[in-house]
Amino acid sequence: MSEPRVTGDETVADDIAVRVEHLTKVFGRRAGEAADRLAEGASRDEVAKLGTAAVIDASFEVRRGEIFVVMGLSGSGKSTLIRMLNGLLDATRGSVEVDGQPVTGIEPRRLRAVRRSQVSMVFQHFALLPHRTVLENVAYGLEIQGVDRDRRLELARRVVDRVGLAGWEERLPSELSGGMQQRVGIARALCADTPVLLMDEAFSALDPLIRREMQEQLVELQAELGKTIVFITHDLNEAMFLGDRIAVMRDGRIVQIGSPEEILTDPANDYVAQFVQDVDRTRVLTAASVMEPPAASVPLTVGPRGALKALRDVQSSTLLVTGPGRTVLGAVRDREVLRAVQRGDRDLAALVDADVHRVGPDTSLADLPELAITSGLPIAVVGDGGRLLGVIPRVMLLAALGNVPTDTSELAIVDLPPAVDPRLVAQTLDDTQEVSDAR
Amino acid sequence: MLDDVRLPLGAGVETGVEWITANLSVLFDLIRTIVLGMFEAAEVAFTEPPALVMIAILGVVAFAVRGWRMGVGTVVGLLVVVLVDQWDNAMGTLALTVVAALFALLIAIPLGIWAARSDTVSAIVRPILDFLQTMPAFVYLIPAIILFGIGVVPGIIATIAFAMAPGVRLTELGIRGVDREIVEAGAAFGASPGRILRQIQLPLALPTIMTGVNQIIMLSLSMVVIAAMVGAGGLGQDIVQALQRIDVGLGFEAGLSVVILAIILDRLTNALGSLQRHSPLARLRSRRVAAAGAPTPATGTVAPAAAETDPAALTGR
Structure with a gap:
C-alpha cells in the first residue's frame, strides 16, 4: 500500500471498466419486497407503498477510456445510480463490477480497498475538506492509500499544476472561486490515480462560462490520461458534448443508451425525443x-x-x-x-x-x-x-x-x-x- | 376513585438506592476516591500559587486566545475577587467546576458521537437527557449524599448529571450537521469510519462541540450554590451562609465573584471554539503554517497575502 496503484492493469484483458447488471435500488423498510415486485413487472407507482424505487433494473457497461454520461432530470435516479457504483449506497438487487472486481455484496473492508485503488469521485458541491489546504485536499486520496507525506504532497503538487492551480497550493478552499474549487475536486480524484472516475453533476454548480471551460478541460484531461469517466448530468448539452455514450434515465429506468448522435437522430421514445428537441444540434452532429x-x-x-x-x-x-x-x-x-x-x-x-x-x-x-x-x-x-x-x-x-x-x-x-x-x-x-x- | 391507588414509585427508587448501597459500595467508594483526589489536586493547583501569580497566568491565557481586551478584563475581574476576599473560595469553586465539567465531557462527547452514528442510540439517549436536565437539581443531591456521603463529591456528581445533557446534544448535532457530501467524499476515497470521524466529522463539528463544552461549564458553575448545600464549599458556601444570615453584603460579594468567574470561563471557552483571526494564538498558528510551507516558491506569494486578509496584523500590537 505504500505505492500508488498503477492505472490500466494490463493483465485484465477485458476492456470493460464498469459492468452494471440489473441494478435496482429501493429506499424504504420493505425494499426487498418492492424490488421483487418490480422484477415481476410491477410499475414504480404500484410499489410506492413498499418503498421509493430510485433505480430500476439498470444494466450497462462502460468501456475503458470512455466518457459515459448518465443523463436525466432530478428525481430520475441518476445520483442514486452513481452512488451504487462505488458502494456509497447498497444495491437492493443486481450487481456492479469495477475493473472486474465486485462492488456489491462485499464486506466493508474490501469495499474500501476497491474505492482506494479503483474508483474515485468528484462531487457536485465539491465536498472539499474546508480545514485543509488545497494541496492537502488534493493529496487526500493518497493519504488514505497510505502514501507517505512527502511523496503524496509532491504528487499532489504535480496534479495541482496540471489543473492550472499552481500558486494556490497553500490556500484554503474557502479562498477559491467555485470553478477553482471544482478544479481541486477534480485534482483530488485524479491524484488518487484510480482508473475510474465518477463525476456527480460535477459542473452543475458552476456558472455557464466556467462550466463550458471545465467541460473542455475535462475532455482534454481524459484524452491525455485515458481515465474511464462516468459523468452524471441533467444538462443535455453537457451530456452531448462530453459523452462518448449517453444513458438517458427517466423515473429510475434507463430508457436509452447510445452515442450522442444516436440519441439525437434516433430517439428511443417520445420522452427522449422531447428531451433532445432543444439541444444545440450543431455541437453534436457531425458530417x-x-x-x-x-x-x-x-x-x-x-x-x-x-x-x-x-x-x-x-x-x-x-x-x-x-x-x-x-x-x-x-x-x-x-x-x-x-x-x-x-x-x-x-x-x-x-x-x-x-x-x-x-x-x-x-x-x-x-x-x-x-x-x-x-x-x-x-x-x-x-x-x-x-x-x-x-x-x-x-x-x-x-x-x-x-x-x-x-x-x-x-x-x-x-x-x-x-x-x-x-x-x-x-x-x-x-x-x-x-x-x-x-x- | 384514584384515591385508593398509590403508585409506589418513590418506594421503588428507595429500594433501588438501598440495594445499590448494599451491593455496590465498593464501586462508589472507588468513584468517590477518584473524584475527591482529582478535586483536591485541582484545588491545590489553583490555591497554592500566590493569587497574583494565578491572575497573571489566567490573564496571559485570556490574552492569547482572545486579545488584549480580554486579558485586561480578566486581570481586573480577578483582582476584584481578591479584594473582596473571595479568592480561596473562588479557586475552590473553579476546581469543582473544572473537575465536574471534565467528567461531564468525558461522558458527553463519546455519548454524543455514538448517538450521532446510530439512530437507535439517539432515540434512547434523548429522553434520558431530557429527564436529567429537567429534574430539579436538588433531587440529585439526595441519592448522591447516600452514595457518597457529605462533602464535595456528591456536589460534583450532581453537577455532572445536571450539566452533561447539552454536551451530548451539541456533539450529536455538530456531527450530524457536517455536510453529507464531505463525509461521502471521505468514504468515496476509501477512508474508514474511524478516520472519517477523526479527520472530517470531529474537526468540522468542533465549533458546535465547543458550544457544548461552554454550556457544560456554565451549567456546572450554576450548580455552585446547590452543591454547597451538601458541603461542597467554595463561593456557594458563602452564598448559603449569607442567605441564612440575611447578609446582603456577603451575598453580593460572593455572587459577584461567581459572575466574574462565569464571564471569564464563558468567553475563554467560546473563543476556543472559533479562534478569532486577530487573536494572538491564531496569528501565531497562521505564521507557523506559512513557515511550514516556506521551502516551496509558491508560498512566498501566499504569506503576504494572508497578512493582507488579516486586518489586525496590519494594525499590530
Whole structure:
C-alpha cells in the first residue's frame, strides 16, 4: 500500500471498466419486497407503498477510456445510480463490477480497498475538506492509500499544476472561486490515480462560462490520461458534448443508451425525443451523421455520356466524380455534361470542377453551412486518403440544422432541381445512343 | 376513585438506592476516591500559587486566545475577587467546576458521537437527557449524599448529571450537521469510519462541540450554590451562609465573584471554539503554517497575502 496503484492493469484483458447488471435500488423498510415486485413487472407507482424505487433494473457497461454520461432530470435516479457504483449506497438487487472486481455484496473492508485503488469521485458541491489546504485536499486520496507525506504532497503538487492551480497550493478552499474549487475536486480524484472516475453533476454548480471551460478541460484531461469517466448530468448539452455514450434515465429506468448522435437522430421514445428537441444540434452532429450514401457520384471512366445517365437517374444538377480508389476529383454540372455529350466529347476530365469542399466524417455540423454557401456544389465527405464516403447536399444540411426528419414522407425534400430540361437530357441520350451504336 | 391507588414509585427508587448501597459500595467508594483526589489536586493547583501569580497566568491565557481586551478584563475581574476576599473560595469553586465539567465531557462527547452514528442510540439517549436536565437539581443531591456521603463529591456528581445533557446534544448535532457530501467524499476515497470521524466529522463539528463544552461549564458553575448545600464549599458556601444570615453584603460579594468567574470561563471557552483571526494564538498558528510551507516558491506569494486578509496584523500590537 505504500505505492500508488498503477492505472490500466494490463493483465485484465477485458476492456470493460464498469459492468452494471440489473441494478435496482429501493429506499424504504420493505425494499426487498418492492424490488421483487418490480422484477415481476410491477410499475414504480404500484410499489410506492413498499418503498421509493430510485433505480430500476439498470444494466450497462462502460468501456475503458470512455466518457459515459448518465443523463436525466432530478428525481430520475441518476445520483442514486452513481452512488451504487462505488458502494456509497447498497444495491437492493443486481450487481456492479469495477475493473472486474465486485462492488456489491462485499464486506466493508474490501469495499474500501476497491474505492482506494479503483474508483474515485468528484462531487457536485465539491465536498472539499474546508480545514485543509488545497494541496492537502488534493493529496487526500493518497493519504488514505497510505502514501507517505512527502511523496503524496509532491504528487499532489504535480496534479495541482496540471489543473492550472499552481500558486494556490497553500490556500484554503474557502479562498477559491467555485470553478477553482471544482478544479481541486477534480485534482483530488485524479491524484488518487484510480482508473475510474465518477463525476456527480460535477459542473452543475458552476456558472455557464466556467462550466463550458471545465467541460473542455475535462475532455482534454481524459484524452491525455485515458481515465474511464462516468459523468452524471441533467444538462443535455453537457451530456452531448462530453459523452462518448449517453444513458438517458427517466423515473429510475434507463430508457436509452447510445452515442450522442444516436440519441439525437434516433430517439428511443417520445420522452427522449422531447428531451433532445432543444439541444444545440450543431455541437453534436457531425458530417457523417447527415451525409447521404454517395449515389450521385460516378467514376471518371464512365465518360460524359455515363455521367449524363447518372444525372438523369438521380435527378440532380450536379454529380461528384471519383478517380482511382474512389478519391474525389471534383464535380460536374448537368448543363456542361449535356453540352459535352451533344458535342460528342469523350473526355469527362475536362468538365470536372475540382473546387469541391471536402470534409472529414468527424467535422462538426457547425462548420458546414459556411462551406455550403461559398460553393454551389455538394460537400464531399472523405475518409482516409481522400476516399469518398458520402455527400452532403445543401438541402440535407438545412434539414439537419432545422431538425426536419429526412426519412419521413411528410415533407418532400427537394434538392436543387436539374438545371436543364429532363426531356432534353433524355432526347440527347437517345440521339447519342444511335451514334455510339452505329459506330 | 384514584384515591385508593398509590403508585409506589418513590418506594421503588428507595429500594433501588438501598440495594445499590448494599451491593455496590465498593464501586462508589472507588468513584468517590477518584473524584475527591482529582478535586483536591485541582484545588491545590489553583490555591497554592500566590493569587497574583494565578491572575497573571489566567490573564496571559485570556490574552492569547482572545486579545488584549480580554486579558485586561480578566486581570481586573480577578483582582476584584481578591479584594473582596473571595479568592480561596473562588479557586475552590473553579476546581469543582473544572473537575465536574471534565467528567461531564468525558461522558458527553463519546455519548454524543455514538448517538450521532446510530439512530437507535439517539432515540434512547434523548429522553434520558431530557429527564436529567429537567429534574430539579436538588433531587440529585439526595441519592448522591447516600452514595457518597457529605462533602464535595456528591456536589460534583450532581453537577455532572445536571450539566452533561447539552454536551451530548451539541456533539450529536455538530456531527450530524457536517455536510453529507464531505463525509461521502471521505468514504468515496476509501477512508474508514474511524478516520472519517477523526479527520472530517470531529474537526468540522468542533465549533458546535465547543458550544457544548461552554454550556457544560456554565451549567456546572450554576450548580455552585446547590452543591454547597451538601458541603461542597467554595463561593456557594458563602452564598448559603449569607442567605441564612440575611447578609446582603456577603451575598453580593460572593455572587459577584461567581459572575466574574462565569464571564471569564464563558468567553475563554467560546473563543476556543472559533479562534478569532486577530487573536494572538491564531496569528501565531497562521505564521507557523506559512513557515511550514516556506521551502516551496509558491508560498512566498501566499504569506503576504494572508497578512493582507488579516486586518489586525496590519494594525499590530
